[in-house]
Amino acid sequence: xxxxxxxxxxxxxxxxxxxxxxxxxxxxxxxxxxxxxxxxxxxxxxxxxxxxxxxxxxxxxxxxxxxxxxxxxxxxxxxxxxxxxxxxxxxxxxxxxxxxxxxxxxxxxxxxxxxxxxxxxxxxxxxxxxxxxxxxxxxxxxxxxxxxxxxxxxxxxxxxxxxxxxxxxxxxxxxxxxxxxxxxxxxxxxxxxxxxxxxxxxxxxxxxxxxxxxxxxxxxxxxxxxxxxxxxxxxxxxxxxxxxxxxxxxxxxxxxxxxxxxxxxxxxxxxxxxxxxxxxxxxxxxxxxxxxxxxxxxxxxxxxxxxxxxxxxxxxxxxxxxxxxxxxxxxxxxxxxxxxxxxxxxxxxxxxxxxxxxxxxxxxxxxxxxxxxxxxxxxxxxxxxxxxxxxxxxxxxxxxxxxxxxxxxxxxxxxxxxxxxxxxxxxxxxxxxxxxxxxxxxxxxxxxxxxxxxxxxxxxxxxx
Numbered sequence: 502x503x504x505x506x507x508x509x510x511x512x513x514x515x516x517x518x519x520x521x522x523x524x525x526x527x528x529x530x531x532x533x534x535x536x537x538x539x540x541x542x543x544x545x546x547x548x549x550x551x552x553x554x555x556x557x558x559x560x561x562x563x564x565x566x567x568x569x570x571x572x573x574x575x576x577x578x579x580x581x582x583x584x585x586x587x588x589x590x591x592x593x594x595x596x597x598x599x600x601x602x603x604x605x606x607x608x609x610x611x612x613x614x615x616x617x618x619x620x621x622x623x624x625x626x627x628x629x630x631x632x633x634x635x636x637x638x639x640x641x642x643x644x645x646x647x648x649x650x651x652x653x654x655x656x657x658x659x660x661x662x663x664x665x666x667x668x669x670x671x672x673x674x675x676x677x678x679x680x681x682x683x684x685x686x687x688x689x690x691x692x693x694x695x696x697x698x699x700x701x702x703x704x705x706x707x708x709x710x711x712x713x714x715x716x717x718x719x720x721x722x723x724x725x726x727x728x729x730x731x732x733x734x735x736x737x738x739x740x741x742x743x744x745x746x747x748x749x750x751x752x753x754x755x756x757x758x759x760x761x762x763x764x765x766x767x768x769x770x771x772x773x774x775x776x777x778x779x780x781x782x783x784x785x786x787x788x789x790x791x792x793x794x795x796x797x798x799x800x801x802x803x804x805x806x807x808x809x810x811x812x813x814x815x816x817x818x819x820x821x822x823x824x825x826x827x828x829x830x831x832x833x834x835x836x837x838x839x840x841x842x843x844x845x846x847x848x849x850x851x852x853x854x855x856x857x858x859x860x861x862x863x864x865x866x867x868x869x870x871x872x873x874x875x876x877x878x879x880x881x882x883x884x885x886x887x888x889x890x891x892x893x894x895x896x897x898x899x900x901x902x903x904x905x906x907x908x909x910x911x912x913x914x915x916x917x918x919x920x921x922x923x924x925x926x927x928x929x930x931x932x933x934x935x936x937x938x939x940x941x942x943x944x945x946x947x948x949x950x951x952x953x954x955x956x957x958x959x960x961x962x963x964x965x
Contacts, residue, residue, distance in 0.1 A: 506923050514810060517817035528821070541820050546827030546901070547592060547606035551767045555615060557601045557758040567599060567756045574755055576601055579618055580897065582747055591897055601758065604766065606825065615763065624662030624748065626688075627655065628695060629703040629715060659695055659704065664688025666725075668749035670742055673730040678737040680729040680745050689725030697721040708748055785835070789842055797849050799939035803924045804845040811841055811916040818908050829902040833888075837909020840884065844917035847873040849941075856942050862929050870922055877917065884910050 520526065520541060527538040559567040559575055567575070572595050579601055580593040592604040603618060605611075664685045671681035684692055695704065696718050706714045706729075716729045729745065731737035737745070790808065793801035815834065819826065852869030860868060885907060892903035928934050937943065 503923075503926070506919060507927075510810075510920055510923060513814060517810075517813045520817040520820055521813055542823070543816070543820055544823045544825040545607065546825045546830065547604050547766070548828050549826065550607050551765065552604060552606040553608045553611050553615075553763065554766045555603045555605075555618065555763045556596070556761040557603070557618070558761045559599045559601065559756045559758050562756050565756075569595075569598070571755045572599065572601070575758060578754055579603060579758075581750070582618055584897070593897070600761070611763075615760065624665075625658035625707045626660055626664075626692070627658050627705040627707050628699070629656065629705050655710075658707075660688045660691050662749070664691075665749050668746050670746055671728060673728065677731055678739065678742045679731065680737075680742055680749065682727055682729070682749055684725045684727075686725075692725070692727070693721065693723040697723065706745075706748070713748055714745055786838065789838070793842065793845070796941070797846075798941055799928075799934065799936075800845075800849045800852070800925065800941075803921055803928075804842070804849070806924065807845070807916045807920040808838065808841060810920055811912055812838070814916070815909055815912050818912070819905075824904060824908070825901060826905075827898060827901055829898050830905040833902045833905035834909055837906055837913055840881065840910060841913030841917055843880070844873075844877045844913060845921060847876055848917065848921065853940065853942055856940060862934065862940075863926075866922075866925050866929060870918065874918070877914070881910050881914055 523541075526541040528541055529538055557579070559572060561567070576593055576595050580591060583591040583593065583603065583605060591606070592602075594602050596602050664687055666683040666685050668680060668682040671679045673679040700718050700720060703715050703717055705712045706716075714729060731741070790805045793804050793808075795801070797804065815837070818824070824830065848869050850869075851873045852865050855865035855868045855872075856862070858865075888903040888906040888910070892900050892907065895903060933939070
């Protein structure tokens with residue numbers, strides 16, 4: 502394992518450098534591998550790059566006005582809708598008694614997002630006869646006739662969106678993109694009856710009176726689970742598939758909403774504020790690196806290399822996932838750097854204690870790592886538990902902070918235990934490592950130790 506570890510460190514470091522600094526690097530999309538490649542880039546949050554701010558108003562329906570609980574439900578659904586579009590770290594919050602404010606960082610297609618968010622949320626499954634499309638002949642395996650207006654008067658809905666238990670991206674028998682959905686008990690029973698009696702007909706998925714998909718029924722669907730394919734005309738695009746999944750999952754709102762205002766917003770940390778924040782962070786990191794060299798000397802220099810390695814790997818992970826960097830996320834990253842330094846400090850102090858007890862340099866380093874491991878593990882596990890709770894229960898901004906902290910803590914454990922240890926193991930047998938001052942211990946402590954198989958401390962100068 503000791504022979505493989507340096508190779509792993511080198512390979513991970515080279516890959517991190519490529520991901521961090523290769524301009525225009527294209528990699529397969531992790532979120533949707535079937536959609537092709539995406540450009541690897543560092544995503545910035547609303548406070549760093551600006552974006553779009555849209556205000557919605559919840560409207561009364563059925564003689565009732567939305568309560569505070571209804572408004573929070575609408576907020577949660579809207580936030581899930583935005584997240585499902587691939588936009589990272591949106592800020593969605595209630596305002597007053599009937600307003601929802603949505604702030605979206607770095608949007609590239611604001612109109613499509615506004616259309617999806619602004620839907621009032623009435624989702625229905627509507628029966629459609631075959632002659633609705635001007636023919637009595639079944640159209641074959643094509644199963645997504647989209648964009649068709651409903652007949653007037655519109656047929657009564659078979660059931661509404663509240664009967665959808667789940668919806669997920671999937672593939673059909675040919676490997677094309679498809680949407681898999683599962684219905685609840687009532688919807689499953691109604692859909693089984695309808696599809697059994699209407700093979701060769703259509704049904705429409707209707708959001709706010711607009712047909713978003715009109716699949717063709719090829720066979721009875723009696724188990725409550727169905728699949729919507731893209732038909733024979735090229736199939737679904739990735740955006741069409743994801744949009745339909747989002748509509749099926751989050752289509753129903755307890756009250757309709759309407760857009761009140763929309764405006765572009767600038768970054769809250771733009772210009773001098775952002776430059777000053779980055780400069781302050783750089784100065785802080787340089788001071789930490791300088792402290793490690795001054796106080797811990799040779800081990801501190803090794804720790805500084807490990808910290809730079811750590812920063813490159815973490816940035817590469819951020820760009821791969823990708824993680825949207827906000828001010829809160831940067832705070833989580835800085836905190837994880839502090840924890841990485843703390844792990845090295847524990848290891849080095851333990852190593853110096855072992856040297857003062859008369860152990861050889863190699864034995865002292867191994868004992869230092871082994872004795873510090875329990876403290877490092879307890880500290881990092883506690884941080885991971887806390888970050889996990891924040892990620893599970895927090896808002897989008899808090900989740901961003903927690904995700905950055907989780908990635909940072911896991912990476913810091915790798916660099917502190919693996920990278921630092923491997924480098925120290927490699928230099929202990931060099932002549933430069935045989936200087937007591939480089940390890941922060943007195944000369945007599947560093948050299949007066951028993952050799953292997955000898956007697957009490959101080960009898961023979963052992964080998965380093």
